Amino acid sequence: MKRREFFKNGFIVISILAVSSKMKILDAAEYASNLAKDYKTKIVGIIKSLKEEGSNLVSKIMNGKKYEFDPSVHYPFDGGIKDEQTGYQLFFHAHRENEYGHFHTFAKDEDGELVHLVLISMNESGELTGLSTVNRWVTGDKYVKADKLKELSSGFFMNPSLYKDGRVIEFINNVFKAYQNEINKIFDKRDEWIKSYAAKYYREPFEDRNYEILSEKKINLFNH
Template sequence: MSDFGSLSRGELQAMAEAAREVMNCQRVLAKTGDNIVGEILRGAGTFYEWRHYPSGDVYDAEFHAQYYYHAHPEEERVSGEHGHFHTFLRPLGMPPGIVPARLFDVVESGGENDALCHLVGISMDRAGLPIRLFTTNRWVTGETWYASGDVARMLDCFVIDHARPSWVVNRWITALIRLFRLQIVELLEARDAEIARWRDMRPGTNIHEDRELEVVSERWVSIEDQIARIELALTRARRREGVVAR
């Protein structure tokens, strides 16, 4: 269970603002019977497993944030999942001083903006709502591996600030990562701990390419529950400040 009491009032207020943005995006879509998943698939025609939506991914050239939506075959999906988003940040959008982790038998190459980092996966149900957050092993997305603490620093840098292919989905996914920032940080820490555990069990093995380890950490989530917990934590924070002020 995440400790909302450990957050500052400023952090809680930032999460509350993100919640308002998420709910507003869902509200305007619902007015015409639409939802986040339907919006990102608009005009795509037949929905094919494994294909990236939209084609070529969504990439913000100013902030160097990137995402796409796709689905695995039905038998590989978690209960209730239609598909999921994968979110990334590229090096030119990262905070200063961040470098890739040193990995066993992995040599990174490419241009200055190629060593992208996978931030978090977001499972969506058929109603277009997020139901699960998860992290993956390196081989799943072909990402460059960064330590959990560095990835946590990247979360606030994930911004999609343009209109295509959907202004509302871009704003929604930007805000969602801020809304669930606490849980994402915990998932990243759990990811690194699980990788270390597997490495201890299989010494001399390149765990990051081990096909038996795909989803490394996960957590089921609810926007409504998250908002309720933020509001409760904010109320308690205000009461504490009131006691101190007297």
């Protein structure tokens, strides 16, 4: 009887621990979801505040320059905006069909080498429309696997004071927080695509000009 009682009590304890662990996981997931919603609300707030001023994020990042559909023209200026303290940087330009323009975002790894994170697509109204990863020939950066990209992107932060209208940088910071889950998924999809390409062609895809975007996620900001 004592042995049976021991196993019974042990089972109860294990069940309680399992339920407790599951609740913690659910609580963490709910917290992450609510946090993402908060950052999406901040993004919408930035877009609306600029609209009330008769402006938008694209107009702001163009820095008074005319719109040019040319990959060599970078906004707000050549070299983009760099945060020397955090190692993150960005620039905006336009050259892809069916897209008004996009931000490129970068990090520096522990060796100080530049790593491209995500491409952030924008429409003419200055609204976020998508997130993508790009082939290495596009930006000439260092290739790292998805796990490292996730690590670097999770800490993305640039000081808003680095640009004359800090809302542009705040927007980018918020995108990384609001869409962390989606960003992680396109990193995984990128690695899966690279693996599939290598298995098919017996070579790496990094210089194949036929492939610019390796994975993407369309975003409908006002229907999330």
